[in-house]
Amino acid sequence: MQNWFENKRFFWATMLAPTVWFLAFFVAPMALVWAYSFGENAGPVNIAITGTFGNYAKAFRPEIIQVLSDSVVLAFIATLICLVLAFPVAIAMTFADDKTKSWLLLLIMLPFWTNLLIRTYALIAMMRTEGFINFSFAFFHNIAVSLGFNLGDYVPMELLYNKSAIVIGLVYVHLPFMVLPLYAALDKLDRSLIEASLDLGAGHMTTMWKIVVPLALPGIAAGLVITFIPAMGAYLTPDLLGGPNDLMIATLIERQFKRANDWPFGSALSFILMYVTLIFFALRTFFEARGGKVSAH
Amino acid sequence: MPDNLASQKKSSVVKDETIIKIENLTKRFGKVAAVDDINLEIKRGEFFALLGPSGCGKTTLLRMIAGFEVPTEGKIFLDGVDVSNIPPNKRPVNTVFQSYAVFPHLSVFDNVAYGLQFDNISKSEQRDRVMAALEDVKLEHLAERKPDQMSGGQRQRVALARALVKRPKVLLLDEPLSALDAKLREAMRFELTELQDRVGVTFIMVTHDQDEALAMACRCAVMDRGRLMQLATPSTLYEFPANKFVADFIGSVNMFEGKLILDEPDKAIVEVEELGGKVFFDHGVLGAEGGQIFVGIRPEKIELIKRTKDMKKPQMEDSPEDCNVFAGVIDNISYLGSESIYEITLDNGRRMQVSRPNLSRWDQEDFTFNDEVWLGFHGDSPVLLQN
Structure with a gap:
């Protein structure tokens, strides 16, 4: 077959539409926002691009740094919890028979097909003071009281509007991002390696730690990055589940564009978020290349 | 055994x-x-x-x-x-x-x-x-x-x-x-x-x-x-x-269904319709009476003898007359170096495989396509098989 890249007319016939789309709706707006980040407000709707670095300098104020580092820490904790929860799920999917496997996959994917807002409100319904979790605890509390335990009145737990609520929400939303790459890596694993380990006298736990986990490392790395990046940029989850002072970077950006009407600063923050993201991507690529080098020789 | x-x-x-x-x-x-x-x-x-x-x-x-x-x-x-x-x-x-x-x-x-x-x-x-x-x-x-x-x-x-x-x-x-x-x-x-x-x-x-x-x-x-x-x-x-499965799975074999017509301690004869003749065993095949029986002969245990128009059917020295010798024509030859494999069509259309080692450097020239041949084997060569 002729190489389609070499047939210029065919190449441009197919690539023209996506190229125009990409330029008009991705490159141009990004360039605009990038330009804004070096600008200053000149009136309520006008922005003068003055080439100032002031917006970036503003981002280094302690309260902004705090929001940035909170974002990184919360996203990181959520990512680690995702890893711990997703690994057994991925293992179960890998070793399930074909029918069970597709059901498990469906269960993992199902939340994806549900609106994020609905899922988040569902979570709020579970976790609020009159929610199902507190209700269940109250139920068992009252049973214990009626059995003669002197526990006093049930005080509902404050599960919402704090940092743990954000982490729970982030884990809930981003778990599939972790399960899928892990599953992809584990599913590729040659089963006879596990059998060989057992055959040589290793127990199941030893086999897990010495054979399965090391060989799944590329998948684990991919899962960490793919989960961490959207978790760090999450907007809806921290906005709805967090308290008034539990800001994450996306909410901060939104406030600049809306309430504060400071587009230049919002633009600068957007690009800072993107640079941080790119750094994590670069790290992943670096480790992947290193891993690839080890196995390529 | x-x-x-x-x-x-x-x-x-x-x-x-x-x-x-x-x-x-x-x-x-x-x-x-x-x-x-x-x-x-x-x-x-x-x-x-x-x-x-x-x-x-x-x-x-x-x-x-x-x-x-x-x-x-x-x-x-x-x-x-x-x-x-x-x-x-x-x-x-x-x-x-x-x-x-x-x-x-x-x-x-x-x-x-x-x-x-x-x-x-x-x-x-x-x-x-x-x-x-x-x-x-x-x-x-x-x-x-x-x-x-x-x-x-x-x-x-x-x-x-x-x-x-x-x-x-x-x-x-x-x-x-x-x-x-x-x-x-x-x-x-x-x-x-x-x-x-x-x-x-x-x-x-x-x-x-x-x-x-x-x-x-x-x-x-x-x-x-x-x-x-x-x-x-x-x-x-x-x-x-x-049994038939093992004979067929290990090596190649010519296999025919037959009917036991004589079974004595030191000899046996099986009538094989597919071959249009009888197969003689120089040993008894005790216990094979009744049921379906098969005769298997390995390709290398069959001899080829040139056949001319008026030639009388030869007799294998250890077998009775009219047993273990059949007429055919060479149909196909696979030359494998150390040996040659001959596909032979019998007069009744049944095909058989015969292999022959090329012991001398000229052996493969003994027979060629469409040669008319006799196929003969000794009484200790065939095996009696059941399903």
Whole structure:
């Protein structure tokens, strides 16, 4: 077959539409926002691009740094919890028979097909003071009281509007991002390696730690990055589940564009978020290349 | 029957003790019996082969011996101990996997040492044993290599060393040569038998390749659809197949349905309609009366004699007149160098295969296409087979 890249007319016939789309709706707006980040407000709707670095300098104020580092820490904790929860799920999917496997996959994917807002409100319904979790605890509390335990009145737990609520929400939303790459890596694993380990006298736990986990490392790395990046940029989850002072970077950006009407600063923050993201991507690529080098020789 | 031919055979380490005894072993997957009521005994120090077409249950049987499958019914005894329900990591049995299953993230040394960390021996002894095992498979110079820097043959040696270093009572080999190229495979056959002889461990090999099994094993168990068809030495399998399946699976054979018309202690005659004549046996075939019987003749046991127009039908010197000689025409010739295979169409249209060694450099010129020939064989050549 002729190489389609070499047939210029065919190449441009197919690539023209996506190229125009990409330029008009991705490159141009990004360039605009990038330009804004070096600008200053000149009136309520006008922005003068003055080439100032002031917006970036503003981002280094302690309260902004705090929001940035909170974002990184919360996203990181959520990512680690995702890893711990997703690994057994991925293992179960890998070793399930074909029918069970597709059901498990469906269960993992199902939340994806549900609106994020609905899922988040569902979570709020579970976790609020009159929610199902507190209700269940109250139920068992009252049973214990009626059995003669002197526990006093049930005080509902404050599960919402704090940092743990954000982490729970982030884990809930981003778990599939972790399960899928892990599953992809584990599913590729040659089963006879596990059998060989057992055959040589290793127990199941030893086999897990010495054979399965090391060989799944590329998948684990991919899962960490793919989960961490959207978790760090999450907007809806921290906005709805967090308290008034539990800001994450996306909410901060939104406030600049809306309430504060400071587009230049919002633009600068957007690009800072993107640079941080790119750094994590670069790290992943670096480790992947290193891993690839080890196995390529 | 010459089952004592076993003594002629390769391994000098075979002892007359049973190391593995398999009793009424059955494994069902759903309704299908992959292994169906198998009984067999394997001797200590033997090189044993499980031979059969794909899907015959040989791999399932091997996996039950290794512990990866739990028998549905029946028992496996290893050195007198019932191991049927002991998990693989607690069995003194090790496996060389078909894909070798060398751990890609560990060096050759660490691969071989992997199994020893569970054996409660000192680090220095571990080291010594790993190096000795690597020497056994001639890999001591590659101890620090990673598996992906090695050829398939080298990785197989790692797998061998890794299994043997555990000093198993039985070493299981799953299609050990199937992933190697033809030349290496040939060399590995000798190397494996030589290694087995040296280490004295009982080897059980699964293979679908009859040449491999015949060349390497002391004894072979031929399996079909989960059942044991025959357990014998390679030469017994070839020369005295117990049934139609074995005759057909091991080597090539000309097979005809027939009717027993004479059966005496020292001779027998079978009328074969497909051949349009009678086949004479110089021995009795006791017990074959009644039911469907078949006559099998190996291609190399048939002689070709040039036939001219007015020539009288020749007679084989040890057979009665009109037996074991049939007329045909050469239809096709496969010249294979060391031998030639002739496809011959008999007068009644039935085709037969005859092979003839090219002992002299001119032998292949004796016969050519469309030559009219007589096919003759001696009274000790045909075998009587039942389903």
